[in-house]
Amino acid sequence: xxxxxxxxxxxxxxxxxxxxxxxxxxxxxxxxxxxxxxxxxxxxxxxxxxxxxxxxxxxxxxxxxxxxxxxxxxxxxxxxxxxxxxxxxxxxxxxxxxxxxxxxxxxxxxxxx
Numbered sequence: 001x002x003x004x005x006x007x008x009x010x011x012x013x014x015x016x017x018x019x020x021x022x023x024x025x026x027x028x029x030x031x032x033x034x035x036x037x038x039x040x041x042x043x044x045x046x047x048x049x050x051x052x053x054x055x056x057x058x059x060x061x062x063x064x065x066x067x068x069x070x071x072x073x074x075x076x077x078x079x080x081x082x083x084x085x086x087x088x089x090x091x092x093x094x095x096x097x098x099x100x101x102x103x104x105x106x107x108x109x110x111x112x113x
Contacts, residue, residue: 005085009035009095009110011078016041017097019110035097035110047074048099058098058109082112 008018019033037045054067062068075096082090090112098109 007085008083010081010083011040011044014040016044021112030111030113032109032111035108037108044078045099047071047078048097050074052100058100
């Protein structure tokens, strides 16, 4: 994964947002950064809000294992893709967006595995 430049997250070829992926940890196979939603983010936002309902704050305990399983199933069904700043598809096993923006927690984070 390229440590520099904008990475775009797409849903079936439609950009839903992007991130600079400011924190990359190759040893863990994980990258994270501030997520900047695009105009198509509203197509997937309900899935990531389901996660926020299940885990009410970053690092908090899971409120409902059933909701968490529904979130993982819904997230994986989206088939999100990551592209680097040259337009190359970056292989991922999961793209997770932590969207607590409706709770006044500021920026939205993305974690890519």
